[in-house]
Amino acid sequence: MPLLGSILASGDADVSDSKSRRKKKKKKKKITAEKGAALKQEQVNHFRHVNHIHVVGTDVPDPASSFDMLGTDYQIQEVVLNNIRELGFGQPTPIQMQAIPAMLHHREILACAPTGSGKTLAFILPLLHHLKSPQRQGFRALVLSPTRELAKQTLREFQRVADGTGFRIHFIEKASTAVKKFGPKSSQKFDILVTTPNRLIHLLSEDPQPISLSNIEWLVVDESDKLFEEGKSGFRDQLAMIYNACDARNIRRAFFSATFAYEVEEWCRLNLDNVLQIYIGARNAATDAVEQKLVFVGSESGKLLAMRDLVKKGLQPPVLVFVQSKDRAKELFHELIYDGINVDVIHADRTQLQRDNIVKGFRAGKIWVLICTELMGRGIDFKGVNLVINYDFPNSAISYIHRIGRTGRAGHRGKAITFFTEGDGVNLRSIANVMCEAGCQVPDYMLQLRKPRKDIRRKLAHSAPKRASIRTIPHQDIVKARKRQGKPTKRKAEKSQYQTEELEPANGVFAKRAKGEQKDTKDVLKQLPKPETVQSKEQKGKKKKMKGRHKSES
Ligand SMILES: Nc1ncnc2c1ncn2[C@@H]1O[C@H](COP(=O)(O)OP(=O)(O)OP(=O)(O)O)[C@@H](O)[C@H]1O
Ligand SMILES: [Mg+2]
Numbered sequence: 001m002p003l004l005g006s007i008l009a010s011g012d013a014d015v016s017d018s019k020s021r022r023k024k025k026k027k028k029k030k031i032t033a034e035k036g037a038a039l040k041q042e043q044v045n046h047f048r049h050v051n052h053i054h055v056v057g058t059d060v061p062d063p064a065s066s067f068d069m070l071g072t073d074y075q076i077q078e079v080v081l082n083n084i085r086e087l088g089f090g091q092p093t094p095i096q097m098q099a100i101p102a103m104l105h106h107r108e109i110l111a112c113a114p115t116g117s118g119k120t121l122a123f124i125l126p127l128l129h130h131l132k133s134p135q136r137q138g139f140r141a142l143v144l145s146p147t148r149e150l151a152k153q154t155l156r157e158f159q160r161v162a163d164g165t166g167f168r169i170h171f172i173e174k175a176s177t178a179v180k181k182f183g184p185k186s187s188q189k190f191d192i193l194v195t196t197p198n199r200l201i202h203l204l205s206e207d208p209q210p211i212s213l214s215n216i217e218w219l220v221v222d223e224s225d226k227l228f229e230e231g232k233s234g235f236r237d238q239l240a241m242i243y244n245a246c247d248a249r250n251i252r253r254a255f256f257s258a259t260f261a262y263e264v265e266e267w268c269r270l271n272l273d274n275v276l277q278i279y280i281g282a283r284n285a286a287t288d289a290v291e292q293k294l295v296f297v298g299s300e301s302g303k304l305l306a307m308r309d310l311v312k313k314g315l316q317p318p319v320l321v322f323v324q325s326k327d328r329a330k331e332l333f334h335e336l337i338y339d340g341i342n343v344d345v346i347h348a349d350r351t352q353l354q355r356d357n358i359v360k361g362f363r364a365g366k367i368w369v370l371i372c373t374e375l376m377g378r379g380i381d382f383k384g385v386n387l388v389i390n391y392d393f394p395n396s397a398i399s400y401i402h403r404i405g406r407t408g409r410a411g412h413r414g415k416a417i418t419f420f421t422e423g424d425g426v427n428l429r430s431i432a433n434v435m436c437e438a439g440c441q442v443p444d445y446m447l448q449l450r451k452p453r454k455d456i457r458r459k460l461a462h463s464a465p466k467r468a469s470i471r472t473i474p475h476q477d478i479v480k481a482r483k484r485q486g487k488p489t490k491r492k493a494e495k496s497q498y499q500t501e502e503l504e505p506a507n508g509v510f511a512k513r514a515k516g517e518q519k520d521t522k523d524v525l526k527q528l529p530k531p532e533t534v535q536s537k538e539q540k541g542k543k544k545k546m547k548g549r550h551k552s553e554s
Pocket of ligand 1: 093113379
């Protein structure tokens with residue numbers, strides 16, 4: 001019995017031994033798996049840290065360090081990857097590293113990344129992957145952009161990346177022709193729609209609706225903070241209507257912008273499914289690829305002098321010049337065309353054909369200096385813009401970030417010069433702060449200016465301040481001189497000129513017309529005191545006031 005007992009005992013011992021060994025092994029395995037996971041997480045965190053990727057959310061997919069990795073991990077179509085290689089994109093940018101895997105995991109996202117950092121490809125690639133292949137089911141992906149120019153640009157990028165896949169991507173050129181174009185059947189052949197909200201709303205309000213958004217699987221809102229803005233220049237109501245029309249149960253949404261707005265974040269947190277927020281770098285920061293400078297010009301009239309001074313010193317085209325309104329864009333154009341600069345102007349009053357031709361001309365290097373309004377402030381990607389001039393001070397730090405972001409894109413460096421006058425105090429502090437955060441030098445006093453009241457800033461953000469007209473010669477002198485010569489006043493002449501503009505394509509026409517008109521204006525100029533004299537007289541008094549205070553930055 002004892003023997004049996006001992007045998008039994010030893011058998012028991014053996015069993016419990018192997019049990020504990022198994023337990024230990026399991027524990028060890030668990031520990032190693034935990035350690036492995038922790039190590040991997042550490043590596044992922046380090047990778048995010050190095051690339052300035054910040055994420056807010058749960059179950060965040062790992063970032064991808066290369067397009068090849070995306071190809072193998074998510075089986076991205078080889079034809080799409082080849083197109084990306086052919087575009088010369090060696091490596092994903094930080095926003096692409098994180099936003100692409102997130103969207104490939106069907107996550108709804110709110111993404112903020114600096115201007116020119118490749119947000120467009122960050123949504124194009126996952127969209128093409130999810131839609132798999134062209135199917136005659138009508139639109140399955142919708143991308144909204146605030147301006148026609150940006151929508152067209154996004155369409156072009158889509159076409160380049162989707163080349164060879166057979167996807168049919170559509171841009172609503174004109175709502176009126178689109179109504180005829182789309183019938184319940186014909187709109188079936190398209191897969192992706194890129195548009196501005198206004199054009200789409202026009203189609204949605206038709207009865208019967210020529211377009212259906214019921215099959216939309218992905219809704220991408222580019223420049224999301226702009227599209228969330230309320231009021232005359234905002235798209236809030238249109239966005240809400242489109243959002244409701246996208247009524248598929250499985251719809252996913254993604255919001256992109258270079259700037260962050262609390263109300264967009266709040267809305268996304270409340271309305272999106274387990275939203276993942278992705279931020280590259282600091283929120284609402286300007287790209288650090290732009291060397292930024294503030295130039296004090298005294299009064300409005302000092303701007304033309306400063307502009308001509310820049311031209312005299314030598315501008316390196318292409319150059320973008322921002323003004324605050326269409327009228328001011330026209331005025332500045334009329335001044336610069338006489339300086340023999342290869343200049344053109346784009347604004348909402350110009351026809352679509354003119355706008356397209358100007359964009360083409362500027363891209364092709366035929367136009368060196370392009371005067372524009374806020375219309376071109378967001379998203380527009382002109383290759384190699386060397387300099388952005390803010391002729392008129394931007395009406396918010398957000399507008400400043402987007403405007404100067406037209407240069408310093410895709411790894412290139414750029415320069416931005418911003419004129420400011422005595423009247424531009426409201427946003428001076430916030431813009432100086434943006435510059436400071438991007439590593440640019442600004443005088444201390446600007447950072448210490450008192451913060452203007454929120455309502456004042458808000459008011460300014462929605463309506464530009466009144467500014468004296470852009471002209472070298474005082475208006476009354478021009479009127480007098482023209483009257484003496486029995487010629488129509490400049491305003492009348494300008495009016496008829498802009499009427500003809502609407503009918504003509506942009507390229508070359510301005511130059512021809514300008515030559516004809518140059519003669520008249522030169523005659524007028526001869527009879528008037530020299531612009532510089534007029535300028536210096538006007539400026540003298542005001543300069544005295546500012547003397548000392550702004551000395552360093554002027
Ligand atoms: N991985 C990449 N490598 C190199 N260049 C890239 C890459 N991805 C995109 N680009 C290029 O970078 C430029 C800027 O891209 P994009 O217009 O998408 O910027 P963005 O982040 O949307 O800027 P914005 O905020 O002004 O709209 C484009 O010319 C684009 O072709
Ligand atoms: Mg963009």
